[in-house]
Each structure stands twice: as structure tokens, then as C-alpha cells.
Amino acid sequence: MSLCETFHPPSRLGLEFRGPTETGKGRRLLELASRSLPERVRDAAERAADAGFELSSEPGIGRAIMTLAAAVRPGGRVLEIGTGMGVGTAWLIQGLAARADVELVTIESDPKRARLAAEANWPGYVQPVIGDVLVEIGRLGLFSLVFADAEGGKLYGLDLTLAAVDLHGILVLDDMRFQGRSPAIEEGVVRVRRQLMADDRFVCVEMNWSSGLLVATRVR
Numbered sequence: 001m002s003l004c005e006t007f008h009p010p011s012r013l014g015l016e017f018r019g020p021t022e023t024g025k026g027r028r029l030l031e032l033a034s035r036s037l038p039e040r041v042r043d044a045a046e047r048a049a050d051a052g053f054e055l056s057s058e059p060g061i062g063r064a065i066m067t068l069a070a071a072v073r074p075g076g077r078v079l080e081i082g083t084g085m086g087v088g089t090a091w092l093i094q095g096l097a098a099r100a101d102v103e104l105v106t107i108e109s110d111p112k113r114a115r116l117a118a119e120a121n122w123p124g125y126v127q128p129v130i131g132d133v134l135v136e137i138g139r140l141g142l143f144s145l146v147f148a149d150a151e152g153g154k155l156y157g158l159d160l161t162l163a164a165v166d167l168h169g170i171l172v173l174d175d176m177r178f179q180g181r182s183p184a185i186e187e188g189v190v191r192v193r194r195q196l197m198a199d200d201r202f203v204c205v206e207m208n209w210s211s212g213l214l215v216a217t218r219v220r
């Protein structure tokens, strides 16, 4: 029996980069939101908008992972699954700041995206990996914070991701709110929630925040 519960916090920012979008919405919302975004996040979001990439993390998710990254233990390692255009990476860097004792591995299966994202001026502790997380994760070691933001490693292959979370490490899953996506995805989300909540190695909480967060801490 796991110690999971559901928490419904107050409303979110309402400024989204993700989700079903009509042409130009990403750019318009970026313009609306950009005044409150850290510079490196804004740069990545602009790169995403220029490339027509609309799957970048919303600012609410970004601020959540930034906050958790800022708490990573000394010598800790962070994994982002799905670099996209580097918006989540930028938020994680914002939290890790100028630390010299950490490592941030970000993995992306699309080489073109990975290359564009890496045009950002990332600190030396960022290690981009190009490849399928399901193939690569076994050799990447353990992590204090994992942001699983790709179908691989979340909707399928979750076991591999769970195994990569260090004791007392934290796993963040986003896009866990029902969003009317394809049945395969929505059913996958339900399956993932059930799997994680039944896993007694983790305590977890669901948050109706931004695109929907599930945060789990490994306790054994």
C-alpha cells in the first residue's frame, strides 16, 4: 500500500505553451508570458516557437522543477527525459544555478531537436544525450531528481525510469491531468498513475497544477 494522496491547489497561471494549439498560439502566449520568464527560459521558448515546437513545458511546470532542482542534494544528479527544445532544461538550470557539484543529463531521441536545444549557452554540468531513453537509461546511473517528460520512460518503460531514481530521490511526471488526448495516451496516464501509486518504493502526491503533476519520492 503506498502513501499517495491527491491535492488540489488553487488555480494555475493560465499561461501555457503546451496543449492543442491553433497556429501562432505558442508565439502569442510566449509574448504574454515572457515578461515573467527568466532570460534563459525565454531564449529556449523563443527557439521552440521559431521551430514550431509546441510541446515545451508550461511555466507552472517549469517553476515546479526549478524549485525541486534548487533542492538537489550536494553532488546530486538530475535527469530530464525529453529535452525538446530545452525549455525544461532551462528551468532546471535556473534551479541548479551556478553549482559546480551537480550533473544534469538531458536525453532526446530527435537529433535535430537535440542539436537546436544545445545551441543554448548551457553550464558545463549539462550533459545532453541523443538517443532513446529506453535504450540509454540503464547506463546513466542513479538520479536525485528525474523529470520524465516524454512518452518513453513515462507512458511506457516507466519501470526503467523508476529504477533510475535514487533513494530519497524525486520523480516528477507532468501532463498527468486529463486533456482529451488520444485514448492511448489518456489510458496510458491512468495506467501510470495506478502503477506508481501501487509501488511501495515510492510515496507520491498528485497535484492539479498546470498540466497536472505527479511527484513521487523514493523511500526504499
Ligand SMILES: C[S@@+](CC[C@H](N)C(=O)[O-])C[C@H]1O[C@@H](n2cnc3c(N)ncnc32)[C@H](O)[C@@H]1O
Binding pocket: 055, 056, 057, 080, 081, 082, 083, 084, 085, 086, 087, 088, 089, 107, 108, 109, 110, 113, 131, 132, 133, 134, 149, 150, 151, 152, 153
Ligand atoms: C514534451 S517534449 C519535452 C519538453 C521538454 N522537456 C520541456 O520541458 O520543454 C517530449 C520530447 O521527448 C522526446 N522523446 C519522445 N520519446 C523519447 C524517448 N523514448 N527517448 C528520448 N526522448 C524522447 C520527443 O522527441 C520530444 O522532443
